[in-house]
Amino acid sequence: MSYQNILSTTNSRITTITINRPNKLNALNKDTIQELHDAFDEANSSKDTKVIIITGSGEKAFVAGADISEFADFDVKQGGKLAAKGQELLFDFVENLSTPVIAAVNGFALGGGLELAMACHFRIASSNAKMGLPEVSLGVIPGYGGTQRLPQLVGKGRAMEMVMTAGMIDANQALNYGLVNHVVEQEELLALCEKIASKIMRNSSVAIKAAIKSINANFKDGVDGYKTEIKQFGKCFGTDDFTEGTTAFLEKRKADFPGK
Template sequence: MGYTNIISEEDNSITTITINRPNKLNALNKETINELHGAFKEADLDKNTKVIIVTGSGEKAFVAGADISEFANYSIEEGKILAANGQELLFNFIENLSTPVIAAINGFALGGGLELAMACHFRVASDNAKMGLPEVSLGVIPGYGGTQRLPQLIGKGRAMELIMTAGMVDANRALSYGLVNHITTLDELLPFCEKIAGKITRNSSVAISAAIRAINANFKDGVDGFNTEIQEFGNCFGSDDFAEGTSAFLEKRKADFPGE
């Protein structure tokens, strides 16, 4: 599938999706959000793809925010629709994807950019990265899940301060907060993410998808995460991956998971 604002490439079971609007610091507009949805959906359905990495083009920004010019004159109702559609189409979609997604944060991840990174399953940042949710400086709040995911990741008090001050944290502070898992140099960012992705690809994609669902269940209202874990654990026993994994263990050989 051809895209205008993003590049999607698959190699060695890893699909790398690059947001490619360098002149706009990779800001998210409606077209880009729609293209990202299509690329993530396509990669998730691709049996060759075991891990997805999302990053931004250039050296300055992962995603420097949403394209404010698109919604500066929106009404109350239009604002609600914008947030609801964006969350469903991209941010919640990524969080619940069955294929693991790593955010490779190269530079600024602000507003919708940080919300995109937080929707991913985990994050790695370059040492020049800066992250924040500056929406209140524009008279609005984060609308793509930022007020929900940031407290889950760094705690309520820190999230309150970061959102209320419209401030930014650097990569080291983000690491100490638990907002990112690792820091690398800019040059090493993608190779480092690919190394982690390579470790993931050696494991059962069926079990990994089940683990994503079980972990996410703990953060959903009205859902018993422990019960979800029990159900997903049991379901694994009916998979070809479980048969292969246990056989390989007992036969003292490396597993070759079919992904089914």
């Protein structure tokens, strides 16, 4: 599939999706959100992909925000539809993918950019990264899941401060907050993401899918995460990966998971 605003490449079972609008600091517009959905969907469905890495082109920005010019004249109804469609098409979609998604935050991740990074399963940042949700400075609030995912990751008080001040935090503060897992120099960012991806790929993709579903369940209203875990745990016993994993352990050899 060809794209205008993103690049998607697969190597050694890792698909790297790069938002490629450097002249706009990789800002998210309607077309880019649709292309990202399509690229994530394609990678998630591919047997050649075990891990997805999402990053931005250039050295300045992961995603510097949403393209404000697209919605500056929206009314109440249009604004609500914008948030609902965006969450369904991209942000919730990414969060619930069965393929692990790593955000390689290489610079500014603001507004919709930070919301995209937070929708990924975890985040690794370059030392020059800056993160924030500045929407209240425009008279609006984060609409792509920011008011929900940020408190889950950094706590209510810190999230309140970040949103209310519309300020940015640097990579080390994000690491201290638990917003990112690791901070490295920019030239080392993708290499570390790929190293972690290679560790993930040694394990059962079926079990990882079940783990993602179970962990996410704890953050959904009306869902008992423990019951989801019990259900997913039980399902694992009926998989070929479970048979191979336990057999390999007992035979004291490395498992070769079939992914079924």
